Amino acid sequence: MQKFFHDAVEFVPILLQGVWLTVVVTVGSLLLSTVLGLLWALMRVSGIGFFVGFSAALINLIRGIPIIVLLFYIYFVMPDFGVALTALQAAIIGLGIAYSAYQAENFRAGIEAIDKGQIEAAQTIGMGWWLTMRRVVLPQAVRIVLPPYGNVMIMMLKDSSQASTITVAELALQGKLIASSTFKNTSVFTLVALMYLTMSIPLILLVRHFEKQANRK
Amino acid sequence: MIELNDVHKSFGKVEVLKGITASVAKSEVVCIIGPSGSGKSTILRCINGLESYDRGDISVEGARVDRDAKSIVAIRTQVSMVFQRFNLFPHRTALENVIEGPLFVKKEPRGQAIARGRALLAQVGLAEKADVHPPKLSGGQQQRVAIARALAMQPKAILFDEPTSALDPELVGEVLAVMRKLADDGMTMVVVTHEMGFAGDVADRVLFIDGGVIVEQGAAKSVLNQPQHPRTQDFLRRVLHPM
Numbered sequence: 104m105q106k107f108f109h110d111a112v113e114f115v116p117i118l119l120q121g122v123w124l125t126v127v128v129t130v131g132s133l134l135l136s137t138v139l140g141l142l143w144a145l146m147r148v149s150g151i152g153f154f155v156g157f158s159a160a161l162i163n164l165i166r167g168i169p170i171i172v173l174l175f176y177i178y179f180v181m182p183d184f185g186v187a188l189t190a191l192q193a194a195i196i197g198l199g200i201a202y203s204a205y206q207a208e209n210f211r212a213g214i215e216a217i218d219k220g221q222i223e224a225a226q227t228i229g230m231g232w233w234l235t236m237r238r239v240v241l242p243q244a245v246r247i248v249l250p251p252y253g254n255v256m257i258m259m260l261k262d263s264s265q266a267s268t269i270t271v272a273e274l275a276l277q278g279k280l281i282a283s284s285t286f287k288n289t290s291v292f293t294l295v296a297l298m299y300l301t302m303s304i305p306l307i308l309l310v311r312h313f314e315k316q317a318n319r320k
Numbered sequence: 321m322i323e324l325n326d327v328h329k330s331f332g333k334v335e336v337l338k339g340i341t342a343s344v345a346k347s348e349v350v351c352i353i354g355p356s357g358s359g360k361s362t363i364l365r366c367i368n369g370l371e372s373y374d375r376g377d378i379s380v381e382g383a384r385v386d387r388d389a390k391s392i393v394a395i396r397t398q399v400s401m402v403f404q405r406f407n408l409f410p411h412r413t414a415l416e417n418v419i420e421g422p423l424f425v426k427k428e429p430r431g432q433a434i435a436r437g438r439a440l441l442a443q444v445g446l447a448e449k450a451d452v453h454p455p456k457l458s459g460g461q462q463q464r465v466a467i468a469r470a471l472a473m474q475p476k477a478i479l480f481d482e483p484t485s486a487l488d489p490e491l492v493g494e495v496l497a498v499m500r501k502l503a504d505d506g507m508t509m510v511v512v513t514h515e516m517g518f519a520g521d522v523a524d525r526v527l528f529i530d531g532g533v534i535v536e537q538g539a540a541k542s543v544l545n546q547p548q549h550p551r552t553q554d555f556l557r558r559v560l561h562p563m
Contacts, residue, residue: 228421
């Protein structure tokens with residue numbers, strides 16, 4: 104145990120650099136996936152044939168490709184088409200796109216859960232589609248969507264470790280580098296696990312708060 | 321003011337409106353009565369474009385109602401609607417519900433919209449409930465807020481779709497009282513209702529609809545008191561003497 108604390112003092116500062124990148128990747132891809140997911144969801148419920156078909160096809164395409172393959176594609180294949188991204192950019196874009204499919208389905212479920220009478224009431228006071236969405240549907244859908252959104256946040260935090268496969272030195276990769284150079288696997292990976300857990304706990308509490316709020320109504 | 325000419329409407333293979341021809345004059349109160357499933361609500365919903373119709377013509381002040389045309393927004397701001405289940409926005413207060421249309425559709429200045437909104441809530445007897453959210457109001461109060469919301473658009477006519485059917489019996493009166501006052505003030509109203517007392521007292525004309533056609537129509541008192549058609553007689557007997 105004493106050895107563990109000794110190792111901790113030595114490795115934590117290095118691992119914290121990885122934590123920073125983990126946070127950057129998670130927050131960046133969360134924002135991107137939220138914007139894209141909302142866009143796909145709005146297209147899906149727009150009732151306009153082309154948009155509905157496009158977003159449905161896109162969501163299935165994204166869902167059908169493993170995140171790691173998507174990351175490889177963006178980081179290793181795109182340069183062949185003249186789009187060269189840094190590893191960090193590629194990680195954020197790849198994870199953002201991958202998760203936009205799940206976000207979209209979550210948002211769509213929230214939008215479709217809103218009573219049709221709400222939409223009709225908005226129409227009868229002369230609101231168009233976008234105004235109805237912005238003023239009536241989305242504010243009510245947020246309550247329904249927040250608990251699963253919180254879960255997506257937790258999943259993204261953990262899946263940000265996949266960025267290590269394209270050389271982003273986030274927490275998991277940082278840990279692997281230290282472990283392979285010091286052979287102190289137990290100490291290092293215990294620390295890595297504890298750090299992920301520490302970051303997850305506030306998110307878990309946030310989800311619980313969202314759920315309480317949604318149930319209170 | 322509202323004209324319907326040979327309006328047909330089907331849901332799938334079921335034809336719910338089989339050629340409705342009717343008109344509503346300015347300041348007139350027309351009640352539509354009839355058994356459930358007869359197409360009463362569908363008529364209202366076609367008038368402000370919540371439903372499309374297959375054949376015939378509907379016009380409001382000469383403008384053809386077409387739910388897929390841009391002109392539908394202008395028609396909807398002239399013909400408001402009050403729903404059976406109120407359909408208030410639960411995430412906004414009573415006052416916010418009332419001023420939502422004036423602020424965001426008509427782009428009224430905020431101060432003016434709020435002042436008018438408060439006056440309208442006072443008019444329906446709910447001045448002190450302005451800052452309460454709908455789920456905390458009784459059904460009767462919610463429906464009165466919904467009427468204030470409809471009035472806030474300064475409509476030329478209001479369509480009422482069974483406005484008291486979802487209410488507990490003791491709350492029906494307060495809503496009917498507000499509607500009666502509107503009628504006295506000269507509002508053009510089309511009311512789908514099962515309240516025969518209201519129809520008899522307030523309506524100028526009554527349409528009896530059954531099976532998607534207008535079976536009988538005329539002055540309210542004569543249709544309700546001396547119905548000519550056997551189906552009208554049968555319906556009124558069932559409604560007035562359910563035992």
